[in-house]
Amino acid sequence: MNRLIELFRNKYFVATAAFVVWMLFFDKNDVLSQYEFRHEVKDLREEKNFYQKETAQVKKDLKELSTNLKSAEKFAREKYFMKKDNEDIFVIIKEAPKK
Numbered sequence: 001m002n003r004l005i006e007l008f009r010n011k012y013f014v015a016t017a018a019f020v021v022w023m024l025f026f027d028k029n030d031v032l033s034q035y036e037f038r039h040e041v042k043d044l045r046e047e048k049n050f051y052q053k054e055t056a057q058v059k060k061d062l063k064e065l066s067t068n069l070k071s072a073e074k075f076a077r078e079k080y081f082m083k084k085d086n087e088d089i090f091v092i093i094k095e096a097p098k099k
Contacts, residue, residue: 007013024031065072076082083089 061075065075081089081091
C-alpha cells in the first residue's frame with residue numbers, strides 16, 4: 001500500500017498516466033475512432049476490389065463486343081430485349097418460392 005502511495009506521488013508517473021488516459025479516451029484519435037477508421041478502411045478496400053473486378057469484366061465484355069458481331073447481337077438480345085422485325089419475344093420471369 002505504501003508503495004502505491006509513493007507511485008502516485010511521483011509526478012512523472014502521474015503525468016504519464018494522465019497522458020495515456022487522455023490519448024486512449026479523450027483525444028480526437030482515441031481507440032474507438034481508430035477501430036472505426038480501420039473498419040471503414042477494410043470496407044473501402046473490399047469495395048475497391050469489387051469495382052476493380054467489375055471494371056475488368058466490363059472491359060473484357062467491351063473488347064469482345066467490339067470484335068465479335070455475333071456476341072454483340074447476343075448481348076443486345078439478352079440485355080435489351082432487341083429483336084428482328086419478324087420475331088416475337090417472350091420474357092419468362094421465375095418467381096421465388098413463397099414461404
